[in-house]
Amino acid sequence: MxxxxxxxxxxxxxxxxxxxxxxxxxxxxxxxxxxxxxxxxxxxxxxxxxxxxxxxxxxxxxxxxxxxxxxxxxxxxxxxxxxxxxxxxxxxxxxxxxxxxxxxxxxxxxxxxxxxxxxxKPMKLELEGAEKFEMSNLHYTVRGIQRFQDKRVLISGGGNAAIDWACDLLEVAAHITVVYRGEELPAHEAHVKKLKDHGVPIYTHSQIKALVAHPNRSEIAEVVVENQQTQSLMTVQPDEVLINHGYxxxxxxxxxxxxxxxxxxxxxxxxxxxxxxxxxxxxxxxxxxxxxxxxxxxxxxxxxxxxxxxxxxxxxxxxxxxxxxxxxxxxxxxxxxxxxxxxxxxxxxxxxx
CATH class of the missing domain: 3.50.50.60 (FAD/NAD(P)-binding domain)
Structure with a gap:
């Protein structure tokens, strides 16, 4: 029945x-x-x-x-x-x-x-092996802002959600770096200006190329970022990595x-x-x-x-x-x-x- x-x-x-x-x-x-x-x-x-x-x-x-x-x-x-x-x-x-x-x-x-x-569903970072860091310091949302207290944070993404995160963490994190694959950040102009006024490094035409694991811990130690225009590489050493590439x-x-x-x-x-x-x-x-x-x-x-x-x-x-x-x-x-x-x-x- x-x-x-x-x-x-x-x-x-x-x-x-x-x-x-x-x-x-x-x-x-x-x-x-x-x-x-x-x-x-x-x-x-x-x-x-x-x-x-x-x-x-x-x-x-x-x-x-x-x-x-x-x-x-x-x-x-x-x-x-x-x-x-x-x-x-x-x-x-x-x-x-x-x-x-x-x-x-x-x-x-x-x-x-x-x-x-x-x-x-958040769009995941399309790098082989990235999923193994999701239990440590690779994040697709901010579930507790206190986790980022006095940390070096790398944020990948340039939309409103990503830049909102960056603005929220300004008074919390020790240092913030933003990378975005496009030419200009599509987020709200006032929020982008706020980041620039605070001296936040923003790398456009750039994307994460590789994640390097810590030799003794199952977390990210280094992030390799590639400039898509020049093909040049730089290395960032964040404590936490935030990804917002849309949904x-x-x-x-x-x-x-x-x-x-x-x-x-x-x-x-x-x-x-x-x-x-x-x-x-x-x-x-x-x-x-x-x-x-x-x-x-x-x-x-x-x-x-x-x-x-x-x-x-x-x-x-x-x-x-x-x-x-x-x-x-x-x-x-x-x-x-x-x-x-x-x-x-x-x-x-x-x-x-």
Missing amino acids: KDVYDVTIIGGGPSGLYSAFYAGLRDLKTKLIEFQPHLGGKVHIYPEKFIWDVGGLPATPGHQLIENLVKQGLTFHPTVLLNTKVEHISKQDDCYVLTTQTGELHYSKTVIVAVGGGII NRDHSLSYDQDIEPERDEAYNYYIMTNPKCESSAPGLYAVGDAVEYNGKVHLIAGAFQDAVNAVNSAKRYIEPEALEYGMVSSHNEHFKAKNKELIKQALKDKQPQ
Whole structure:
């Protein structure tokens, strides 16, 4: 006997997690499927970055936002599957069928697509044997800025992410070197100027040619950099190497022809919906960076509104007589017991030890 969920959410980033929270708030049996081994979505790319534009939160580092989003998203105990890639969506009668990369089938009355711009994977350094340094001092993201305290850091890349890293590390690292294969850094002009004003060496037309291992440790001791114009070589001796050459995006989620959602003409990975996040296929919704509609806000704050609209639409699709919106939390029966627990804990914390 197949286990049918009210709503299945594909993607565990901010929009997917808030969809899971709100679906629980609306008493929907909910499943969340995520390809990565963790929840949080592409915020994991910038865990040390401060996020300023989420309502009600002061500047919050990405890793803390992830922690809060996950805690909130799991409030009503949805079924969560990690390391699971949904490859195809079809429909049998009134039920959506989600097929994973292993051939496993998941059944749901409605589906919320929260896959962002696709599954994001950093572009790796294309040098033989480079992967063996990923456990030591070769990095594709900054997971703890304190690691770079008083270190010599080599950054390869010239886009916004790479140069943002360089700017963030100015007051932390002992020395920063930037290499970029192009002629001019394509990052924000103000950030490039900041690096130059601080005397950061920037080598354009240059790329990493070789990594030289430390004779006694499994880490990089030297980096050989080649100038592609002159073919001259220089050697850098960094403590840490950061690579940001962009990201590969997997947009391989497919649909049966009769439920294929309408796509944005300019950016094919966007699913076109109305402002309620309803696609052209009844019962199929899209949220966050996966969706485009008139008035769409491409911010994390906008992803939360998408989630509310999609879940409310799903609720009414399943139960046409249901209220159009969920009850606000201050009057919602779901939170009475939880509020009592929080008050009890707060009073306990105030008691003298």
